Amino acid sequence: MVDCSEIRPLLSAFGDGELEPPELLKVARHLAGCSDCERESADFSAVGIHLRDTLESAVSSIPLAGLTEAVQARISQLRPSLWSRFERWLEAVDERVSATLSLASAAIAIAALTAIILTPYAREYTAGHDVQVAASAPVRPAAAAAQTRMAEAIAPAERALVEDSRAIISRLESENPAVAVWSEPRTDTTVIWLSEQHSGR
Amino acid sequence: MRKPSRLEGDEAELIERARKGDAEAFGVLVERYQRRVVGVALAVVHNQDDALELAQETFVRAFQNLPKFESRSSFSTWLYRIAANIAIDFRRREGRHPVLRGEDAETELGRLPSSQGDSFRAVARSELSRRLQEALKELTPEHRAVILLREVEGLSYDEISEVLQCPRGTVMSRLHYARNRLRGALKDLNRA
Numbered sequence: 001m002v003d004c005s006e007i008r009p010l011l012s013a014f015g016d017g018e019l020e021p022p023e024l025l026k027v028a029r030h031l032a033g034c035s036d037c038e039r040e041s042a043d044f045s046a047v048g049i050h051l052r053d054t055l056e057s058a059v060s061s062i063p064l065a066g067l068t069e070a071v072q073a074r075i076s077q078l079r080p081s082l083w084s085r086f087e088r089w090l091e092a093v094d095e096r097v098s099a100t101l102s103l104a105s106a107a108i109a110i111a112a113l114t115a116i117i118l119t120p121y122a123r124e125y126t127a128g129h130d131v132q133v134a135a136s137a138p139v140r141p142a143a144a145a146a147q148t149r150m151a152e153a154i155a156p157a158e159r160a161l162v163e164d165s166r167a168i169i170s171r172l173e174s175e176n177p178a179v180a181v182w183s184e185p186r187t188d189t190t191v192i193w194l195s196e197q198h199s200g201r
Numbered sequence: 202m203r204k205p206s207r208l209e210g211d212e213a214e215l216i217e218r219a220r221k222g223d224a225e226a227f228g229v230l231v232e233r234y235q236r237r238v239v240g241v242a243l244a245v246v247h248n249q250d251d252a253l254e255l256a257q258e259t260f261v262r263a264f265q266n267l268p269k270f271e272s273r274s275s276f277s278t279w280l281y282r283i284a285a286n287i288a289i290d291f292r293r294r295e296g297r298h299p300v301l302r303g304e305d306a307e308t309e310l311g312r313l314p315s316s317q318g319d320s321f322r323a324v325a326r327s328e329l330s331r332r333l334q335e336a337l338k339e340l341t342p343e344h345r346a347v348i349l350l351r352e353v354e355g356l357s358y359d360e361i362s363e364v365l366q367c368p369r370g371t372v373m374s375r376l377h378y379a380r381n382r383l384r385g386a387l388k389d390l391n392r393a
Contacts, residue, residue: 012377047383059240068231071260
């Protein structure tokens with residue numbers, strides 16, 4: 001049998017369940033055959049029970065009202081440590097950078113979407129103008145200014161037509177600056193524009 | 202006393218808010234742990250007023266050091282460590298410069314409110330309790346802290362080792378020594 005002097009220093013940890021399995025087994029075997037050590041182990045348990053009763057009663061009798069408020073009053077007077085001020089500064093910078101990046105990303109996304117959506121229309125619109133320019137080439141110089149004015153005047157209508165029907169103006173032909181003729185082959189549509197003077201109004 | 206689990210419920214959020222300077226969130230943590238922290242302090246210093254003052258100091262210091270708290274470990278263990286260190290330091294200073302506190306008169310552990318009832322007072326003032334507190338007074342603050350953290354707070358040896366910043370073997374030997382001393386004080390009573 002193991003000697004009591006070897007077991008006694010382990011009794012406290014044995015009661016706490018803090019021994020490793022080999023030591024636990026050794027103490028348990030010893031206690032089974034040693035009434036002195038078994039009594040000592042029981043005494044340790046009793047000490048724990050009395051101590052808990054005494055200290056818990058003492059602590060529960062202490063009035064704690066006002067402790068939280070006292071602590072909060074003291075911490076409100078504290079100047080934040082250099083480190084925590086630095087941390088807060090970093091967080092503020094981080095938030096600002098994040099917000100700026102978010103705005104920039106949104107702006108880029110909107111610009112990209114706009115470009116993607118409007119590019120075909122822009123091409124069509126430009127193509128219309130090319131035809132118009134080509135058609136106006138043979139016009140006499142004297143009539144050029146009037147034709148330019150006419151082209152400017154019809155531009156809004158043309159834009160509306162492009163937006164509304166997605167029509168492609170394939171030809172714009174006229175020798176007379178007061179008259180314009182549009183042909184739209186896809187929809188088989190021809191539009192004849194007369195100035196107010198020509199129509200007699 | 203129930204041992205709180207690690208960062209239970211909203212504790213992590215409260216700690217994070219308190220870390221950013223939210224005094225209200227920290228107030229919730231104070232409410233949650235004040236009795237335990239006062240218990241640690243009282244076991245070491247044996248004086249109610251001192252224990253309350255030390256508990257207050259513990260929480261203020263914890264608030265200041267929250268940025269250093271690593272949430273990998275338990276908040277309560279971290280708090281106990283601060284409380285135990287402050288109480289042990291206080292007790293050592295008091296030991297070097299003793300202050301008359303009327304210890305011959307009623308001590309804190311015996312000074313219980315009448316509202317607790319006569320039977321409770323009778324038990325609390327019993328010979329067993331008196332001897333126990335006398336024996337506790339004879340222990341060093343380190344031994345008192347270790348036995349309180351084990352018996353009342355129910356901390357494991359590893360947790361006590363973390364709180365008191367000493368090896369596990371030291372925890373084991375201090376506990377064994379403290380229990381032997383207290384057992385000696387209660388020996389005659391137990392046999393009676």
